[in-house]
Amino acid sequence: xxxxxxxxxxxxxxxxxxxxxxxxxxxxxxxxxxxxxxxxxxxxxxxxxxxxxxxxxxxxxxxxxxxxxxxxxxxxxxxxxxxxxxxxxxxxxxxxxxxxxxxxxxxxxxxxxxxxxxxxxxxxxxxxxxxxxxxxxxxxxxxxxxxxxxxx
Numbered sequence: 001x002x003x004x005x006x007x008x009x010x011x012x013x014x015x016x017x018x019x020x021x022x023x024x025x026x027x028x029x030x031x032x033x034x035x036x037x038x039x040x041x042x043x044x045x046x047x048x049x050x051x052x053x054x055x056x057x058x059x060x061x062x063x064x065x066x067x068x069x070x071x072x073x074x075x076x077x078x079x080x081x082x083x084x085x086x087x088x089x090x091x092x093x094x095x096x097x098x099x100x101x102x103x104x105x106x107x108x109x110x111x112x113x114x115x116x117x118x119x120x121x122x123x124x125x126x127x128x129x130x131x132x133x134x135x136x137x138x139x140x141x142x143x144x145x146x147x148x149x150x151x152x
Contacts, residue, residue: 004076009042010035016148020054020141021106025083028102029058034082037073061101063091108140 010017017035018024024031033055039045051059051066059066064086072085093101110121125137125146133146145151 002074002076004078005038005074006042008076008078009038009044011042011044011046012036012039012048013044013046016150017048019145019148019150021145023102024079025086026098027058027062027086028106029054030062030086031079033058033069034073034079037070041070041074057105061091061093062086062089064089105140109138110140110142111138113140 012035017039018031020029020032022028022031024034033050036045036048036050036052036055039048040050050070055066058064059069068089073082077085110118113121121137121143125134125143129137129143129146133151136151137143137146142151
């Protein structure tokens with residue numbers, strides 16, 4: 001494994017990846033996916049999963065293959081190099097299409113999810129999020145941000 005990769009990889013047994021809301025290369029979810037991919041390659045992913053359901057939302061929209069992304073990240077590429085790679089490899093979308101996709105996910109409300117997903121969110125919320133934050137979990141990514149200490 002390149003030393004650059006080991007130096008850049010987070011230890012997700014001790015820290016959290018970026019918020020799913022964080023913009024990276026013009027997209028939400030991409031930076032979080034990068035953090036998880038680096039940690040997986042470094043053996044420090046803990047309970048975090050690369051190419052999970054959220055990652056696949058970005059991968060499907062961008063048209064990027066998860067294995068190709070992982071192989072490029074494994075070279076030890078910096079954030080800037082990964083952002084350039086994403087922008088070179090992603091399906092062409094207008095800035096408006098990207099903004100609509102970003103904000104549809106970023107601003108999606110839990111109450112708009114299908115009933116079975118709402119039930120899952122409620123159960124997860126009750127088990128993993130401090131009770132004082134329950135009333136603040138309204139949007140899709142609030143759950144992760146609350147659990148990871150960014151919603152407080």
